[in-house]
Amino acid sequence: MTVRATKRGAARTSMDGRDADVLICGASFAGLAAARELAGSGARVLMLDRYEVGERATSACALVTPWASVMGVEASLRQELPYMRFTTPHGSARVRLPWSWSSFDYRELCRLLFAQCSDVEFETAKVHGRAPGGLAVETDRGTISAPLILDALGWRRMLDTPHVQPPDALISRGLEVHPRWDNSGDELHCWVERSLIRRGYGWSVPAGSEVRVGVGSYEPRDHVKEPTVALASREGMDVERFQGNWFPHALRPAVSDDGMVLFAGDSAGHCFPLSGEGIRTAFYFGIAAGRELRAVVEGRSSRAEAFARYGAFSASHAGAYRRALRLQRLVPDIPPRLLAAALRVVQLQPVADRAFGWYLDQAHPGTFAAPPPRRGVAAAPALAA
Numbered sequence: 001m002t003v004r005a006t007k008r009g010a011a012r013t014s015m016d017g018r019d020a021d022v023l024i025c026g027a028s029f030a031g032l033a034a035a036r037e038l039a040g041s042g043a044r045v046l047m048l049d050r051y052e053v054g055e056r057a058t059s060a061c062a063l064v065t066p067w068a069s070v071m072g073v074e075a076s077l078r079q080e081l082p083y084m085r086f087t088t089p090h091g092s093a094r095v096r097l098p099w100s101w102s103s104f105d106y107r108e109l110c111r112l113l114f115a116q117c118s119d120v121e122f123e124t125a126k127v128h129g130r131a132p133g134g135l136a137v138e139t140d141r142g143t144i145s146a147p148l149i150l151d152a153l154g155w156r157r158m159l160d161t162p163h164v165q166p167p168d169a170l171i172s173r174g175l176e177v178h179p180r181w182d183n184s185g186d187e188l189h190c191w192v193e194r195s196l197i198r199r200g201y202g203w204s205v206p207a208g209s210e211v212r213v214g215v216g217s218y219e220p221r222d223h224v225k226e227p228t229v230a231l232a233s234r235e236g237m238d239v240e241r242f243q244g245n246w247f248p249h250a251l252r253p254a255v256s257d258d259g260m261v262l263f264a265g266d267s268a269g270h271c272f273p274l275s276g277e278g279i280r281t282a283f284y285f286g287i288a289a290g291r292e293l294r295a296v297v298e299g300r301s302s303r304a305e306a307f308a309r310y311g312a313f314s315a316s317h318a319g320a321y322r323r324a325l326r327l328q329r330l331v332p333d334i335p336p337r338l339l340a341a342a343l344r345v346v347q348l349q350p351v352a353d354r355a356f357g358w359y360l361d362q363a364h365p366g367t368f369a370a371p372p373p374r375r376g377v378a379a380a381p382a383l384a385a
Helices: 029-037 065-071 106-115 225-234 279-297 303-315 318-333 336-346 349-361
Strands: 022-025 045-049 062-064 077-088 091-104 120-124 127-130 136-139 142-145 148-151 171-177 187-191 200-207 210-217 243-248 261-263
Touching: 022 029, 029 045, 029 106, 029 279, 062 065, 062 279, 065 077, 065 091, 065 279, 077 200, 077 336, 091 106, 091 200, 091 336, 091 349, 148 279, 171 225, 200 225, 210 225, 261 279, 279 303, 336 349
Parallel strands: 022 045, 022 148, 045 120, 077 187, 148 261
Antiparallel strands: 062 091, 077 091, 127 136, 136 142, 171 210, 171 243, 187 200, 200 210
């Protein structure tokens, strides 16, 4: 069991009344991507998280490989997977992707990202919510104020009211086990079987000395432990080292109603529907948020202008998210034999290239291929409105 790393005893000093130029709440994919963009800006950046950086993994840890080079985290990769296999009760389809997945080590990836966040100070603290007045955050170590605040804490959307709560929210749930397994496979395996999970899918992700096997459900009221155990057992794997989380499947506003807080990653619903992929989208929107925050601290933009641009940038992806959500709702209702036939068509390389090319384009690594700016170097322009 993961032990919460919030400081205790003499080490748990009060931060009440402390301030920063930028306050980033959440030290996983989106928060670290945003902090990375602020490196060398001269701003006093404070990052908060309930756990130490990299301490608590919350995902299946498979990343679209080209994003690893964009983020400078290639050393965290464990196994490249250029194929996907989709299995239904009526057959299996193996698809060669126009790009590849890679499994990675979560702790190492976060460590590599944080190493790029020069001048960013990190503290463990549990965030309770926004303080009265808006430009401050209440934590278990006191109230901290900042004119620029980013919520990258995840699906709970802690700096908004009301907080997101399952099972009524548009949210999915997933659980996986991590049995030790010497695996030289080259595919991410996905099961679409209603006998396993009524509205969702199972997965298997090779990761060097282990394999990550799990089940996700689009219906948050459906439990996923029993099907996860069933899938791992069926595949001849030990059921050990459970890891699970909720994840959104609908886009949420990326700026608070009062225009005082930005949201990135799961707190903004950036996890992509259908696939439940949230890592590269957290990088993508985290970078976008970080660049707008940097534009403000460097005096190139007002807060209102920067926040409006970021909100519009996030909202410009709404069409793709709606299409993916329609597919998420449709796929579980497709007759199994018809679904199997459709997946065989997807095996055709031109079809696979087009379908998975569109998927990559929704958060393409080339959008932010340039490295983050550094102090004394001309910064990249802020996002177009």
